[in-house]
Amino acid sequence: MSSFWDRPGGHNQYIAAVLASLSVFNFGVTIGWSAPSVFAVTDKKYYGFAVRLTEYGWACAMANLGCSLTMVPAAALANCIGRKLIMLLVVPPYIAGWVLTMYPFNMYLLMFSRLLQGLCAGCYTIIASVYCVEISQVEVKPYIGNFPLIFYYLGILYAYILGAFNNMRYLNYGCAVTPAVFLLTFVWMPESPVYYMLKNKKMKAIGSLQWLRGKHMDAAREYDDIMGAIERLRDNNKFSCQKLRRLASAKAIIICTIMVAFKNLCGSIAIIMYSTLMLDAADSQIFMDSKVSIIFIGISVLISTLISVHKFDSRRTLMIWSIIMVALNCALQSIYFQMKDNYVHSLQWLPIPSHFCA
Numbered sequence: 001m002s003s004f005w006d007r008p009g010g011h012n013q014y015i016a017a018v019l020a021s022l023s024v025f026n027f028g029v030t031i032g033w034s035a036p037s038v039f040a041v042t043d044k045k046y047y048g049f050a051v052r053l054t055e056y057g058w059a060c061a062m063a064n065l066g067c068s069l070t071m072v073p074a075a076a077l078a079n080c081i082g083r084k085l086i087m088l089l090v091v092p093p094y095i096a097g098w099v100l101t102m103y104p105f106n107m108y109l110l111m112f113s114r115l116l117q118g119l120c121a122g123c124y125t126i127i128a129s130v131y132c133v134e135i136s137q138v139e140v141k142p143y144i145g146n147f148p149l150i151f152y153y154l155g156i157l158y159a160y161i162l163g164a165f166n167n168m169r170y171l172n173y174g175c176a177v178t179p180a181v182f183l184l185t186f187v188w189m190p191e192s193p194v195y196y197m198l199k200n201k202k203m204k205a206i207g208s209l210q211w212l213r214g215k216h217m218d219a220a221r222e223y224d225d226i227m228g229a230i231e232r233l234r235d236n237n238k239f240s241c242q243k244l245r246r247l248a249s250a251k252a253i254i255i256c257t258i259m260v261a262f263k264n265l266c267g268s269i270a271i272i273m274y275s276t277l278m279l280d281a282a283d284s285q286i287f288m289d290s291k292v293s294i295i296f297i298g299i300s301v302l303i304s305t306l307i308s309v310h311k312f313d314s315r316r317t318l319m320i321w322s323i324i325m326v327a328l329n330c331a332l333q334s335i336y337f338q339m340k341d342n343y344v345h346s347l348q349w350l351p352i353p354s355h356f357c358a
Helices: 012-032 034-042 053-081 083-089 091-102 107-135 138-144 147-165 168-186 193-198 202-213 219-237 240-244 247-265 268-281 290-308 315-343 351-356
Strands: none
Touching: 012 034, 012 053, 012 107, 012 138, 012 147, 012 168, 012 202, 012 268, 034 053, 034 147, 034 168, 034 268, 034 290, 053 083, 053 107, 053 193, 053 268, 083 091, 083 107, 083 168, 091 107, 091 168, 107 138, 107 147, 107 193, 147 168, 147 290, 193 202, 193 219, 202 219, 268 290, 268 315
16 A cells, blocks of 8 residues: 655645545534534523424434435536535535524524535535545555545544533534634645546646645656546446346445445434433433533444444455444343333443444
8 A cells, every 4th residue: 555655745645635524524513513412402501492302303304404415416516617616615605504503593593504504514425535536546545535434423523522521602613613624724725636637627637636646756647547547437338228237237236225225224323413312311321421421432433434444355244243233232222221210220331332332
């Protein structure tokens, strides 16, 4: 694998990928905000208007709904105006969403602010991953391509830590500043060289590659290699409809669909968003407050993500173990809530370790 400092300027691709991944960090902050803010919102301590728990659940879900609405259009728009430009254009409405979250007049405005944040985050979820893959060398694509996923969980952990040691006002301020940090840093990064190639802008593509690889690298040669790959991909797309009819293609689509469905239906997102509420309902505060306990849940999720992006000999084995651990988490949670009324004192320690399994 290519080393971080093995050539002059070779680290620029890492810097660009990290700064691009700050956009997905924003989405992690949006999702992580839900857990530490639940009591301040529902107990009428901050906003000044009553929010029922059901309404709070809808407000939290608006972020995921908005994300699902813009992911596909954002991918198409990125091919029209560029990866970098669309990521920067989304920042002002994202900040506006956080301003509305800090100062909503009623419950509906709070729900709209969360929806607006989700709509912006949907653009980042797709485009940041594409950008990171396109700017990286072949040797490090598997690692740099996972930067957005890692920063997503870093954003969740950031929101957890802010909420644990600050009040609601500073939690909102700390979350609202992250899109501005992304804007002020990523604006100096180059556009994806692949986008320039798709638009037949050869000199700009070579210039982008030269900055990412360093002035001592042969950017023109890499340009020719990437353009050759693009031309082969275009030729293959002419027969994509026929290929989809093959049994192997159908089997791959079914497997990928099942994996994505399992990932989103296993309850991990719900655990992340409502972890404080779950720990409070479980009376699992024997060691520390539930807002502090969720920090350890965020750390465990981040560690498991770092493990998953490591290069394993068998991804299938890793998936099987992941399924087993998620099933174990659900089983332990179910057992605890069934038995906590009779054995609450002896089982108070169970909910937090069981969350680590997810």
